[in-house]
Amino acid sequence: MNAPDNLERRARELYREASRRIDPATAGRLRAARREALAAAAAPAHLRFARMLVPAGAFAAIAVAALMVFSPRDSAPVQAPGATQTVEATDGDLPPDLGNTDPSLMQNLDFYDWLATNDSSQASR
């Protein structure tokens, strides 16, 4: 048992022989893989950093596109509080929040316009 038995010796011989006997195509691919690995490591650091930027840029572009697609379109534009007050002060006839106004009120705008005109002309008399 102390001497290497047949199994160990034969196993290692077969393994070494099989490694020597690798077909030329596979051996060529292994050589190419080795050269590629050595070349990749030899590439300057800034090139490797640039390679990392490509997926990061792609991720950022996807995130922006997702934001544009899924952002709510009918939300009211953001305005400074002062600007809102100015609009309300100068044009008090319009509902303050168009987005939340009952749609039925928006159907007969001509009628409301005529009513307002008549009302103002009677007042001036």
Place this chain on the structure above:
Amino acid sequence: MESPDVRSDEPDDRAMNSAVSTLEAELLANDAQAVPTSLDAFLAQVERRAFRLAEMSLGHREDAMDAVQDAMLRLVRNYRDKPAQEWTPLFWGILRRRIVDLQRRRKVRSIVVGWLGGGRDDDGDELPAWEPADNGPGPLDRLQDSQSYEDMAAAVRKLPRRQQEAFMLRVLEGLDVAETAQAMGCSEGSVKTHLSRAMHNLRDQLEDWR
């Protein structure tokens, strides 16, 4: 995820490792190879054996090629500044982890194929686990030695993973106990025990080799 260390308490551990050491000494005397001074030379020396070892574990040439390619890339990228004496256990350790990754990925793929209904045929009988197609040369192309190698590879493939690793690194690749332990990420005692059990199983499977 490594298996826990096991105690080296089997009676034939010492004899087994002594036998492997003798074989190692003989091979070293025959090879008398100096440690390569460049990574290129080192990888050129081990690439074919690494391919055979990965192929033996994975049973698939393309996966084996991927594993070796990735191991070479990681060694060069992360450890090129290490002393040349450390490359051997580092390389085999990286390759071992790549092989384990590929085996796990294949297992997941097999489960997914099963979920999608690929695991059963039209009669509802279970199909064999999904395996990628291997376009390597068939058994008829192989010579008698190749057939013996295939028998050994098949027997090694049947071993539990840790026994496989101990046998391949220690007996086939000829790493010493400390290097094997480093590559396997376990204690030297565990290496001896896994190897002893591997040899016991292989002797049972390859009886006609005695």
